[in-house]
Amino acid sequence: MAAFSARALPGIPEIGPGDDLAAILAAALAAEVVSPGSIVTIAHTAVSKAEGALVDLAAVEPSARARALASEQDKDPRLLQVVLDQSAELLRAQRGVLIARTRHGFVCANAGVDVSNAGAPGRAIVLPADPDASARALRAALEVPAPAVVVTDSFGRAWRHGQVDVAIGAAGLLPLDDWRGRTDAEGVELQATWLAVADAVAAAADLARAKDSREPVVVIEGLERFVTAEDGPGAGALLRALDEDLFR
Amino acid sequence: MAAFSARALPGIPEIGPGDDLAAILAAALAAEVVSPGSIVTIAHTAVSKAEGALVDLAAVEPSARARALASEQDKDPRLLQVVLDQSAELLRAQRGVLIARTRHGFVCANAGVDVSNAGAPGRAIVLPADPDASARALRAALEVPAPAVVVTDSFGRAWRHGQVDVAIGAAGLLPLDDWRGRTDAEGVELQATWLAVADAVAAAADLARAKDSREPVVVIEGLERFVTAEDGPGAGALLRALDEDLFR
Numbered sequence: 001m002a003a004f005s006a007r008a009l010p011g012i013p014e015i016g017p018g019d020d021l022a023a024i025l026a027a028a029l030a031a032e033v034v035s036p037g038s039i040v041t042i043a044h045t046a047v048s049k050a051e052g053a054l055v056d057l058a059a060v061e062p063s064a065r066a067r068a069l070a071s072e073q074d075k076d077p078r079l080l081q082v083v084l085d086q087s088a089e090l091l092r093a094q095r096g097v098l099i100a101r102t103r104h105g106f107v108c109a110n111a112g113v114d115v116s117n118a119g120a121p122g123r124a125i126v127l128p129a130d131p132d133a134s135a136r137a138l139r140a141a142l143e144v145p146a147p148a149v150v151v152t153d154s155f156g157r158a159w160r161h162g163q164v165d166v167a168i169g170a171a172g173l174l175p176l177d178d179w180r181g182r183t184d185a186e187g188v189e190l191q192a193t194w195l196a197v198a199d200a201v202a203a204a205a206d207l208a209r210a211k212d213s214r215e216p217v218v219v220i221e222g223l224e225r226f227v228t229a230e231d232g233p234g235a236g237a238l239l240r241a242l243d244e245d246l247f248r
Numbered sequence: 249m250a251a252f253s254a255r256a257l258p259g260i261p262e263i264g265p266g267d268d269l270a271a272i273l274a275a276a277l278a279a280e281v282v283s284p285g286s287i288v289t290i291a292h293t294a295v296s297k298a299e300g301a302l303v304d305l306a307a308v309e310p311s312a313r314a315r316a317l318a319s320e321q322d323k324d325p326r327l328l329q330v331v332l333d334q335s336a337e338l339l340r341a342q343r344g345v346l347i348a349r350t351r352h353g354f355v356c357a358n359a360g361v362d363v364s365n366a367g368a369p370g371r372a373i374v375l376p377a378d379p380d381a382s383a384r385a386l387r388a389a390l391e392v393p394a395p396a397v398v399v400t401d402s403f404g405r406a407w408r409h410g411q412v413d414v415a416i417g418a419a420g421l422l423p424l425d426d427w428r429g430r431t432d433a434e435g436v437e438l439q440a441t442w443l444a445v446a447d448a449v450a451a452a453a454d455l456a457r458a459k460d461s462r463e464p465v466v467v468i469e470g471l472e473r474f475v476t477a478e479d480g481p482g483a484g485a486l487l488r489a490l491d492e493d494l495f496r
Contacts, residue, residue, distance in 0.1 A: 003253065005253040007250065154443075158495045160414070160486045163442055164444050197455070199410070199412050200452065204455060223455060247340070
């Protein structure tokens with residue numbers, strides 16, 4: 001019988017630029033009974049803040065394109081400039097909703113740029129420059145045997161209301177479990193055959209977090225079968241290639 | 249500290265047309281220590297089979313449109329006819345991938361039609377006619393206090409590889425937890441403010457299931473805060489309105 005548990009980790013303070021997130025994480029984990037093969041998820045906001053992935057809007061000079069878009073979408077032109085700076089491609093801009101492909105390849109609202117939870121008014125928080133590298137660095141700094149580390153963000157969905165957390169960075173976790181072409185014990189081809197493990201882990205972790213409690217870190221135990229000794233391909237493996245995108 | 253656990257329920261036999269799924273589920277749950285306020289998820293294939301949501305392909309007469317699409321996409325024209333019958337709108341048909349909006353409003357590959365796991369060759373399994381009603385009926389048949397019931401399916405995503413389970417039916421569960429406009433204890437506006445609870449629950453449940461083990465039912469405990477006495481709006485509440493669809 002397969003089973004797992006998820007719990008939010010207490011004792012993580014508000015993170016600021018320059019904070020040693022790995023040390024803070026290691027200290028919080030040291031106070032817990034964490035089994036080998038566990039998965040540690042961390043909300044990207046904590047990673048972004050520690051890495052200084054923050055933009056002071058007062059220092060942003062909006063381009064003509066940002067000003068035109070801002071006027072059209074009724075948004076702050078400086079914020080639009082930050083969104084454009086983070087974007088490889090703007091997919092949709094309608095009714096105040098901007099959907100962009102980020103420089104990393106993530107398709108999400110506002111290219112992952114957020115003005116709430118940035119720690120100070122007039123400041124925007126952006127995604128880490130390389131969330132897979134962030135996950136690998138955090139993993140390397142933790143005790144041996146290192147748990148898997150997943151960096152999460154909340155993404156909206158094209159055809160469904162609400163947000164679910166997805167993996168934007170990962171180390172030591174099988175991001176996808178590929179059963180395509182395999183059959184079960186009775187020779188019947190398996191139906192859900194390409195499980196996005198890292199995204200399901202991120203979604204599960206978010207349920208263990210009380211929304212008003214500022215608990216960026218969740219520990220998941222019981223999913224050792226997806227934890228790997230190598231850091232592996234990371235969450236980048238979850239990104240669909242541009243030429244497979246039917247909805248650009 | 250928030251925490252939850254998920255475990256696959258043993259003892260569920262292969263389900264066939266006419267089976268009393270509620271009685272089978274009640275018997276399997278009776279053998280377990282299940283706390284009040286728990287959530288029971290069930291893969292839609294079990295629900296579809298019990299409800300007879302199956303199509304014998306040999307009895308299908310493909311239309312001219314189904315034959316043209318099948319030729320273009322290199323598919324079985326009878327299967328294409330079943331997909332069209334299940335669809336309100338075909339959004340994309342490229343390189344053998346068909347993305348449709350089902351009659352229920354779900355946007356997914358092949359309108360949720362699957363020829364694998366249908367229990368017999370030459371048979372297609374389709375989504376339940378009204379998965380929220382299926383969830384409500386299962387819930388009503390379980391012991392009081394009734395757990396929440398979620399009917400799940402595995403959906404691909406437009407811009408990400410792999411599949412995650414989502415809720416296509418629900419009863420007794422808050423499908424969305426809306427914190428928009430609210431602030432945390434320090435007055436900072438919350439970031440992930442509209443959590444798609446039912447979808448995160450479905451994604452989490454799939455992690456508790458070994459892919460080759462045929463375990464359609466997962467029990468989740470510790471998420472009582474999302475379980476409601478009333479059946480509530482169901483998973484239909486997760487569907488984005490057509491006029492909000494930027495990617496049709």
